[in-house]
Amino acid sequence: MHRFRFVLYRPLQLIPVLLGISIVTFVLVHLIPGDPARILLGVRGTAEAIAAIHQQYGLDQPIPVQYFYFLVNLAQGEFGRSIIYRAPVLAVVAGRVAPTAFLLAYAVILSILLSVPLASLAAARRGGPADQLVRLFSTLGLGLPAFWVGIVLIMLFSIRLGWFPVSGYGESFADHLHHLFLPAFTLALALTPVLTRNLRSSLIAESSADYVTAARARGLPRAVIFFHHVFRNSLLPTVNLLGVNVGWLIGGTVVAETVFSIPGVGQVMVSSIFARDYLVVQAVTLILALGVVATNFVVDVVTVALDPRVEP
């Protein structure tokens, strides 16, 4: 089990990155022109009220001291108060995490369901018509703007055919599956080409490996060779690629949530920008970055679990 010891010390190595993330998000909000106290109080703020706010939030302190307070507050889960929602920022954002997480997981599952057969088909007959089609789809898929795809899907499947709701998240689990199908499919269309390409080339590379020839020489059925040998070994680079792409996928959810009016963190981020509710923007940026760091950590663990050769 010593191979998994890194699970304990890797988080310590992440501390510089986490500090960096906190500095970037801190600086972002401090670069906004204008006095936060004035934004908070609006036009009716008197000089005394502004001074009071400055003192209350430590805005009269030097920047490094303010950053220190920021860190202390973060450690206590204190992200400040939202001006628009008149509630703690953390509560506002926390209530929005579930739809975003659901959408992300849904999109990843759909892309796996799409890319595994596509890549297997393309790799089985290299250069054949299926392979050409998959290649065309890969090139095409990379150039599709998610927000437009979403709108076209709404036109076809919600308005014309009436199969799916135009927007929203729904109440029950089945409802969520129904409401989020089109947004998840929109995101999957962006992710599938990348995964398919990658899985296809690892499948091709693995099928020419010596152990495949050996398995064939032993007279193993093709299906057994494919699933037990080739496929398993091809999964690793694809899992890694999923980790690399999770940042992209999260960016995509911001857009998809806006197109389909899903009450997730991305939508609250965009609407908070227009409301000048910057603490919400800051919290969402920070939480999503932590999500990426955590996902990559999980991908590392899965990689070690899938492949005994990998030295963490």
Add this chain to the structure above:
Amino acid sequence: MSAPGISVGDAAGATVGLRRRILGLPRLVHVGGAVVLIWLLLALFAPWVAPYDPIAQALDAAMQPPSAAHLLGTDNFGRDLLSRIIWGSRLDLQMGVFGVLFPFLIGTSVGALSGYRGGVVDMLLMRLLDITISFPFFVLIIAIVATLGAGLLSFYIALALVGWVSYARLVRAQFLVIKHADYVLAARSLGFSPARIVFSHILPNAITPAVVFSMSDAVIDILLGASLSYLGLGIQPPTAEWGLMIAEGQTFIASAWWIAFFPGLAIVSLAIGFSMLADGFAEHFGLRE
């Protein structure tokens, strides 16, 4: 590098050589190049090519479906969609080009410095890179644009701050290998300055992956720029820009599908043009498969 049998000094021969080299490129490069060239020409000659004024409203001609007078129909203000798409190409093409330029310059410099110098400089720059890539790319772009205020300039600044990482990685990886090559050692033992070694010896041999990547990066930047405008954080109305036109058309998808549909096709075609260029050149230089 001239074709065999043609002397290098011969001007006519050089032209033939160039033509052969272009014809010898993968077909993807030809098709992608043609698509990008068509959009470039449309953008350059927009005032002469576009049949109507892109922002002049004609409310009596609002929401007309595609017809002979308006090939792609009109929007809710009666503006001709074809003309708006042609004018919009100026902005979307520009987002692809400038969106790539600054990250390319910054990333290449960082990668060269990091790879050539190594040591503490490398370590610090790579930590900065780690921090930058731990943010979801588009979310950080949105956050920076939110801080700086909506608009094209904010978009370019945000891209420059975030987009350099890919180029830095690619160039650094090349530098780490090439800096140990014999010809670099030779240049160093001749006493050439580090600047001369980096710029005229290593960089020309290290830059190809970054140049090829810049073409797929252009696709990403066009999609990002259009997405920002769609969200309301990029180009502002009434300017014609494809992402913004899609946002404006979304309200009318039930009654006038063409308003949101055609600008999307424009984005897809330009993005695929750049994608094909990237794939073709990657194939040509043996960078993929």
